[in-house]
Amino acid sequence: MDEDVRYVRQILAGNKRAYIHIIDRYKNPLYATILRMTKNPQTAEDLLQEIFFKVYERLPKFDQKGSFKSWLYRIAINHCIDQLRKKQPQTEQIEEAVLHSNETPEVVLLQTEKSRELEKMVSILPDDERTILLLRYANELSYAEISETLGISLIDVRNKLYRAKKKLRKNVQEGGYSYGVSERG
Template identity: 85%
Template sequence: MDEEIRYVRQILAGDKRAYIHIINRYKNPLYATILRMTKNPQTAEDLLQEVFFKVYEQLPKYNPKGPFKSWLYRIAINYCIDQLRKKRIQTEQIENTIIRSNDTPEVVLLQNEESRELEKMVSLLPEDERNILLLRYANELSYAEISETLGISIIEVRNKLYRAKKKLRKNAKEGGYLYGVSER
């Protein structure tokens, strides 16, 4: 009887310690294979651990008629290819986002900081002005739609919106931020 098949049977019978023998026997050759695929030692180590978890989960599906080593390598290689494909897709998405935006990480960070600061300033506005500002710019409603939604006149919508933007401009200048809040 093949040694691996004996260990597989022991594992399936509940002896989890028998899996250590399989790990010890295959960790170095599997690592070398994964390292050739990834060309990154840390990624190879991470994937090796994940492969051993995957193999353990799949042990009940192993057919003892075939060679264990081939079955093990097939799982390892397929898993690594899937993970590398996912990583490549994620990398491409990130690169596409960066290319589209043409923004450096510093610019993105500053924009996020400015957005948080603006949100904080908007939250300090009186509720009626804040609501009108959000309806106009976040929800892109017209003056007439805001008027209808809040049950106030269009003139009142314009006046409150004007006051809200004026307060934001004042707070932005005092805080060192110039947000370009338009007059419209």
């Protein structure tokens, strides 16, 4: 039995403390996903808390047949998309990690600028393609997990990922940037 499913069963049986294991396991990868979507650390923290409340409330609806991880990400992605549609776009913030880097200011500036340009290119992709890219490369979900998370076929996942990477490569070539967007992966 999957460890997540074991914890879900414990929670549903009345052991509310078992939910701590779910939170500990998924808080960092979910936060990273949300932060990439919102580009705002405070908003990401707020949404993360909302998502964990929402997941807890919906645990009785988890059918325990599919992957808990996919189910969790589906709730998280949908919640973020709903919230982002309600709000105006947020201004970009320089990540804390970049500010405290040991690199020279020139290297930090170049890395930050490359990262911003790539984020801009990704942000103009259609929502479905951007979400698939994020799940695949930021969260390292398999094609099957993405398919289950988004409720689309495996072929659709592959096609949309291919189209997204093709658009990014085209933008990179037109802009003269080289970010290593490969055909495979």
